[in-house]
Amino acid sequence: MTRWRAGWLPADAAAVTEWRSVPVEGGGHPLEVELPLLPPDRLRALARHLRVQGAGALRRTSLQERIDAIDATVQTLLDPGHPVRERMDRWLPVTTGLPADMVVEGLKRTLKTFRKHELRRFLAEDLSNPGMLDDFQPLPKGGFGQVAGPPLLAHVWAGNSPGLPLWSLVSGLLVKSAGIGKLATGEPLFAGWFVEALAEHAPAMADSLAIVWWPGTDPTCAEAVFAEADRVVAYGSDAAIAGVRAAMRPGQPLLAHGHRIGLALVGAETLDPVRVTDAAARLARDIAWHGQQACFSPQMVFVEGGGRIGPEQFAAALGQALDGMTRRYRFPSLGLEAASAVTRWRSREALLGHVTGPPDGRWSVAFHSGEPEFAPSCLSCSVRVMAVASLEEVPALLEPWRAFLQTVAIAVGPRRLFDLAASLSQVGVTRLAALGQVAALEAGWHQDGRFNLLDLVEVTEIDQSLMSWTETLGHAAD
Amino acid sequence: MGADTLVERLVGFIACPDPDPELFDVLALDVFQYQARHNAPFARLLRARGRTVRTVRHWTDIPPVPIDAFKSHLLTCAPVEQAEAVFMTSGTTRGAQRGRNVHPTLRVYNASMRTGFRAAFMAGVERLRMAILFPPPSLLPNSSLAHYLELARASFGTPDSLHVVDTRGLNVQALLRWLEDAEAGGEPCALLGATFSFVHVMDALQQSGRRFRLPAGSRLFDTGGFKGQSRELDPDSFYNGLSETFAVPRECCINMYGLTELSSQFYDRGNATSPALKRGPHWVRTRVVDPLTGHPVASGERGVLAHWDLAQFNSVCAVLTEDAGIASEDGFILLGRVSGAQAQGCSLALDQFLAAVGGNAP
Numbered sequence: 001m002t003r004w005r006a007g008w009l010p011a012d013a014a015a016v017t018e019w020r021s022v023p024v025e026g027g028g029h030p031l032e033v034e035l036p037l038l039p040p041d042r043l044r045a046l047a048r049h050l051r052v053q054g055a056g057a058l059r060r061t062s063l064q065e066r067i068d069a070i071d072a073t074v075q076t077l078l079d080p081g082h083p084v085r086e087r088m089d090r091w092l093p094v095t096t097g098l099p100a101d102m103v104v105e106g107l108k109r110t111l112k113t114f115r116k117h118e119l120r121r122f123l124a125e126d127l128s129n130p131g132m133l134d135d136f137q138p139l140p141k142g143g144f145g146q147v148a149g150p151p152l153l154a155h156v157w158a159g160n161s162p163g164l165p166l167w168s169l170v171s172g173l174l175v176k177s178a179g180i181g182k183l184a185t186g187e188p189l190f191a192g193w194f195v196e197a198l199a200e201h202a203p204a205m206a207d208s209l210a211i212v213w214w215p216g217t218d219p220t221c222a223e224a225v226f227a228e229a230d231r232v233v234a235y236g237s238d239a240a241i242a243g244v245r246a247a248m249r250p251g252q253p254l255l256a257h258g259h260r261i262g263l264a265l266v267g268a269e270t271l272d273p274v275r276v277t278d279a280a281a282r283l284a285r286d287i288a289w290h291g292q293q294a295c296f297s298p299q300m301v302f303v304e305g306g307g308r309i310g311p312e313q314f315a316a317a318l319g320q321a322l323d324g325m326t327r328r329y330r331f332p333s334l335g336l337e338a339a340s341a342v343t344r345w346r347s348r349e350a351l352l353g354h355v356t357g358p359p360d361g362r363w364s365v366a367f368h369s370g371e372p373e374f375a376p377s378c379l380s381c382s383v384r385v386m387a388v389a390s391l392e393e394v395p396a397l398l399e400p401w402r403a404f405l406q407t408v409a410i411a412v413g414p415r416r417l418f419d420l421a422a423s424l425s426q427v428g429v430t431r432l433a434a435l436g437q438v439a440a441l442e443a444g445w446h447q448d449g450r451f452n453l454l455d456l457v458e459v460t461e462i463d464q465s466l467m468s469w470t471e472t473l474g475h476a477a478d
Numbered sequence: 479m480g481a482d483t484l485v486e487r488l489v490g491f492i493a494c495p496d497p498d499p500e501l502f503d504v505l506a507l508d509v510f511q512y513q514a515r516h517n518a519p520f521a522r523l524l525r526a527r528g529r530t531v532r533t534v535r536h537w538t539d540i541p542p543v544p545i546d547a548f549k550s551h552l553l554t555c556a557p558v559e560q561a562e563a564v565f566m567t568s569g570t571t572r573g574a575q576r577g578r579n580v581h582p583t584l585r586v587y588n589a590s591m592r593t594g595f596r597a598a599f600m601a602g603v604e605r606l607r608m609a610i611l612f613p614p615p616s617l618l619p620n621s622s623l624a625h626y627l628e629l630a631r632a633s634f635g636t637p638d639s640l641h642v643v644d645t646r647g648l649n650v651q652a653l654l655r656w657l658e659d660a661e662a663g664g665e666p667c668a669l670l671g672a673t674f675s676f677v678h679v680m681d682a683l684q685q686s687g688r689r690f691r692l693p694a695g696s697r698l699f700d701t702g703g704f705k706g707q708s709r710e711l712d713p714d715s716f717y718n719g720l721s722e723t724f725a726v727p728r729e730c731c732i733n734m735y736g737l738t739e740l741s742s743q744f745y746d747r748g749n750a751t752s753p754a755l756k757r758g759p760h761w762v763r764t765r766v767v768d769p770l771t772g773h774p775v776a777s778g779e780r781g782v783l784a785h786w787d788l789a790q791f792n793s794v795c796a797v798l799t800e801d802a803g804i805a806s807e808d809g810f811i812l813l814g815r816v817s818g819a820q821a822q823g824c825s826l827a828l829d830q831f832l833a834a835v836g837g838n839a840p
Contacts, residue, residue, distance in 0.1 A: 097822070160822045186822050235824065238834060259826035293823025336769070336802060340782055340816045341829065343769040343798065347544040350526035351519055351551055361770040376828045404826060 002029065004091065006188040007036040008195040010054065010207035013046055020213065022185060024095055031094050033188050035213035040224035046210055047152060047180050047228035054178030054208030055151035061205070063123075063133045066173055069202035071116035076197050078111050084197045088162070088190065095187050096160045098290055099329040103162065106290070109440065110163030114170055118443035122174065125444030126453040133175065142464035147457040149175030150230030156222075156244055158236035160186035161294060166194065168233045169209070171452045178208040180225055184235075188213070216240065222247035231255070231456060255455050257448055260295040260406040261376050262286075262438065263302070263398075265391050265420070266314060267412035270435075271307025276317055279411055282436025284321035286409050288363070289439045291331060292379045296407035296431070296438040299377040301385045302394050311387035315367040319356045322363040322381055331381075334361050338380050345378035357382070374401045391416070395423040402428030406448055411435050479508055481556060484791050485586055488761070492589045492789065497760045505761075505788050506537035509795045516555035519547065520794050537763065541772055542784040542798035545739040548577030553793040556582035563587075565622035567738045568705070579622070579738055582792055590742045590789035591626055592633050594759050598745035599699055599732050600634055603666065606697070608639035609656045611671025611679060617645060622738045623702065627670055630699075648675065650682055657690045666695030669724070673700045673716070673733075674708035680719050681708075691725040698726050701734040713752030735812055739797055741789035744809075757809035761788040766805040769798060780804055782816055 009016065019034035038046065058066070077085045088107060093100040112118070123130035127147065131137045136144040153172040157165045165181060169191065172179045183191060192211050199206035214221030226232060226248045233255045234244040241256045248254060264286065270279045286298050301318070303311035334342065342361040349355045353368025363381040372386040374397060388394060391412065398405060405428040412420060421432055430449035433440070444452065491497060491505055513520050514531050520543065524530065527541045534540055547553060548567070558564060562584050567577035581587055600606065610627045618624040631639045642653040660667040669676075676698075683689065698720055704710045711719065717728045729748035735756050736743040742762050746754035758764050765774050766781035775781035783803045786796045802816040826834070 159824045161824065164824075237826075237830070257824070259824055259830070261826050261831065290823060293825050295824035297823075297825045299825065334770070336780060336782065336816055340769045340800060341827070344544045344546045344800075345828065347523065347547055348550055351522055351547065354526065359771050376826065376831045378829070379825065379827045404831070 001032055002091075003032045003034065004189060005034045005036070006183055006192050006211075007213060008192040008206070008209060008211040009036070009046075010050065010210060011203070012053070012207065013049065013210065014042070016212075020215075022188070029094055031091065033095065035183060035185070035188060036211075037214065038212055038221075040220045043180075043212070043214065043221055044224040044228055046212075047154075047225050050178040050180055050208060050210055051152040051228055051230075055176065057204040058173070058176040058178060058208050059148075061176075061202075063130060063174070065202075066176075066205065067116055067119050069198065069205055070114060070119060070170055070173065072201040073194070073198045074111050074114045076200065077194070078108065082197075084193050088193060091189055092162045092187065095189055096162065096290075097332060098160070099331055102290070102329045106439065107162055110166060113163075113441060113443050114166060119170070119174065121443040122171070122452055125446075126451050132459075136462060139461060143462050143467060145459045145461040147175070147459050149177035149453075149456045150458075151178060152229045153177040153179045153456065154225050154229035154232045155179055155181035156232065156234040156236065156240075157181060157184040157191065158186065158234075158240060159184055159293070161290065162187050162190040164235065165191040165211075167447070167452065169194070171456060172233075173205060173208075175453055175456050177230075177456065180210045180212065180229065182222075182225075183211060183213045185213075216243060219243070219247045226252065233257075233456075255450060257295070257450075259404075260448075261374075261401070261404040262294075262296045262298045262407045262409070263300045264298040264409040264435065265394060265412070266301060266303045266435070267391055267410075267416065268304045268307035269413040270411040271304070271309040271314060273308065276309045276314060277321075279435055280314065280317035280321040281325075282434070283318060283409065284325040285436045286438045287322060287383055288325040288329060288381050292377075292381050294439065296409075296433070297379075298409050298438065299379070299383060300375045301383055302372060302388050302391060303385055304391050305387055305389055311385060312367055312369070315365050315385035316356075318383070318385065319363070319365040322365065323358070326362045326381060331362055334380055338378075341378040342380050342382060345382055349384060372397060374398060376404075391420060392423065395420075395427045398424075398429075399427045405429050407431045407433060407438055409433050409435050409438050479512055481512070481582065481791070484508060484512055485583060488586050488788055488791055489589045492586070492593050492759075492761055494760075499760075502761065502763070502788065503537060506540065506786060506795065507534070509788055509791050510534060510537070510540050512791065513555060513794060517553055517794065519551040519553055523547070537786050537796075538765075540786065540796040542767070542786070542796040543794045544769075544798045545577065545737065545800060548579060548739050548793070549575040552578060552580070554580040554582075555792050556580070563625065564620060565625070565738045566620040577739055579741075579790075579793055581741075584625075586789050586791060587741045588629060590759070590761065591629055594743055594745065595630055595634065597759075598734075598747075599630075599668075599697060601695075601697070603695075605634055605636045606639075607660060607663070607665060607667040608635040609653060609660075609667075609669050610639070610641045611643060611648070611653075611669060611675035612641070613643045614641045617643075622736070623672065626736070626743075630670060643671075643675070648678055648682070653679065654688070657692075660692055660696070661690050664693050666693050666697070668697045668699060670699040672702045672705075672707075674702070674704045676700050676720060677704065677708035677711065677716070680723050683723055689723055689725070696724070696726050696730065698724065698731045699734065700731070701736060713749065717749045717752060735801075737797070737799065739793075739799075740785060740787050741791075742785075742787045753811050753813070755806055755809045756812055758785070762786065764810055766803050766810060767798070772798070774805070778804060780813065783810065783812070 016036040018037040024031040093103045129137045132147045139145040231253045349366035355366040357364035366384040375384045563581045565579045615624045729750040744756040763786040769782040783799045802813040803810045
């Protein structure tokens with residue numbers, strides 16, 4: 001039985017005395033993960049310490065130093081021979097329950113998103129002059145301004161994507177915020193291991209972070225942390241986010257990323273014999289990525305009529321591509337809950353149209369030629385393909401579901417793209433990606449339309465009029 | 479075969495004290511063929527599964543229909559307008575689709591209920607003094623449980639049996655009077671109701687510091703689970719609680735497992751230990767299956783319960799539940815619900831989506 005302790009504490013914090021043991025099953029190797037459990041008073045003391053000591057240390061670093069430290073950490077972890085990276089490659093497939101090659105591929109891609117030149121993208125995306133993070137810089141409006149994140153950012157992570165904590169962790173560090181993060185039980189190992197690697201290059205930065213855990217059912221722990229934190233970033237279900245809000249101080253800023261339902265739009269431009277196989281393969285990749293469990297994973301596909309290949313034929317091509325994709329990445333067999341959900345979904349779809357998929361349930365494609373509608377699936381690589389006369393009629397039928405919308409994978413020509421993008425944005429879509437590229441999150445990605453850095457910082461400005469006035473109060477000898 | 483003939487044969491088979499197992503096989507195919515012919519959505523599902531009347535040679539070839547199909551489609555051979563009863567599953571919020579099980583006649587359902595209940599609960603006694611902890615059918619006309627319990631009262635209850643739940647809920651005073659009379663009377667009696675109702679009763683009695691010693695031979699009957707209507711207890715705590723509150727030994731506390739989407743029920747032989755083995759009657763076959771294939775799982779493995787219930791002649795006789803279980807030689811162990819896999823990632827799966835929109839899905 002392999003046992004790993006998750007999380008991270010600053011060097012000068014008292015040791016964790018209580019651990020919650022979580023057995024991880026089904027990964028092929030018996031694994032027990034121990035989550036660091038601190039009582040509310042210790043959490044509060046830790047948060048207070050980070051807010052003063054941790055943030056203080058970060059404020060003594062320059063932006064370049066922080067960029068270099070994160071880059072060095074990422075480069076270290078991109079070396080497959082590094083012991084921490086080896087650990088990740090070995091055990092993240094077990095914690096996530098996803099195919100090992102897919103997890104490693106995703107890990108590499110995520111890490112690359114935080115290399116030096118990509119970090120500059122994050123900065124350029126949000127700040128007209130990233131130098132404002134170091135000192136006062138001229139503002140376009142006149143006068144001078146500097147920006148800084150709050151002394152302490154609290155993070156609440158969720159889901160089973162290993163790379164997810166990196167987005168808010170790195171954003172916090174770039175804006176000089178110390179951080180206290182709550183691990184996701186779905187994947188509790190990556191975050192602590194990343195900070196362990198960071199400590200090799202920048203111990204002071206690693207010591208401005210704490211990665212812990214507390215039971216979601218106990219509001220007193222969350223309340224203790226949020227009492228000391230300035231802002232909170234939270235991921236999770238509606239219920240989880242509501243729980244976070246309830247434990248926060250009134251008016252305390254929250255940046256929330258809830259669960260989402262992805263979809264795909266396939267235009268007639270793609271539906272010719274030359275392009276269709278590639279399109280189907282790309283879409284299969286999007287669907288199969290992480291077992292369709294990511295916020296951007298397409299759960300339904302709208303296919304335009306009028307191409308040389310009809311929507312039903314496209315559905316068949318998609319089935320073949322999914323078959324290949326789910327063979328290539330060896331997913332573990334469905335548990336009883338997932339198998340039951342797939343059976344239920346397949347049965348419903350069979351009554352509405354027709355469904356194809358293997359007996360083991362590892363993928364399913366339904367097609368029905370009735371009225372197209374918003375049709376979430378049961379996941380496990382299941383999609384309903386629906387025919388539409390034109391893609392331009394899709395935004396209207398998405399409108400009632402805007403709370404769930406985020407990413408649309410789309411295949412259309414350039415002449416239609418901008419108008420469709422405008423219509424989709426009006427119903428709440430915040431990202432359009434090429435088929436096959438939903439998982440290729442770009443540095444600076446505005447998740448749910450938000451800003452990685454800007455949503456964390458405040459500007460301190462020196463009025464232009466003060467600049468004029470201060471000159472008049474110069475040294476008497478002038 | 480017409481519906482009337484089928485009904486007669488089924489009622490006869492149910493009543494048979496020493497049934498020939500081969501007759502089950504014959505009747506199963508008759509029911510199946512009747513349904514394949516007259517139940518349009520079922521016929522579609524058969525086609526989707528590549529099964530036809532010709533290729534289904536044995537009841538094990540009849541593909542079990544997921545109970546979810548009762549919500550999305552009207553599964554019936556006879557017109558619903560002429561039904562004697564339509565039992566509906568409990569809806570979650572307004573607009574939520576409720577499953578409907580249509581009974582053109584209740585003769586078969588009632589025969590199944592009476593035969594099963596008499597054997598499992600009455601312990602050779604003709605009639606027991608009963609209190610029913612559930613509303614009568616007049617208040618819940620589409621509830622199969624309300625009908626079931628009223629049928630129990632009418633068929634096996636003494637004339638002074640009564641319901642103690644009315645429009646205002648549990649009538650605690652009436653129940654207390656009944657319990658006092660029962661205790662004083664010295665004759666065996668029975669309390670029947672929903673599991674969550676028993677929790678309410680136990681809580682109410684504990685608050686007023688009261689307990690009762692029901693006469694020897696008294697029995698308790700619970701069904702349906704907590705369903706979010708009361709706090710949840712583990713089986714041992716629940717049955718210990720019943721035993722302490724009413725002085726009825728755990729082996730005389732019978733639990734019934736039933737579904738609106740079925741026409742027969744399953745019983746244990748008391749809950750001295752939990753979970754207790756459940757058994758069905760001779761007109762039902764139960765298998766623990768892989769839901770995707772419908773094939774039985776390996777012995778001792780956890781799977782989903784599927785039932786082939788011949789009493790269910792009008793909708794579909796083979797039903798795939800959303801309950802997990804383990805097969806045993808004489809029956810099965812019920813493990814609890816299997817539906818609603820928690821999404822592990824950040825995408826919202828269909829089950830959670832439906833819960834979020836309160837059933838107002840397209």
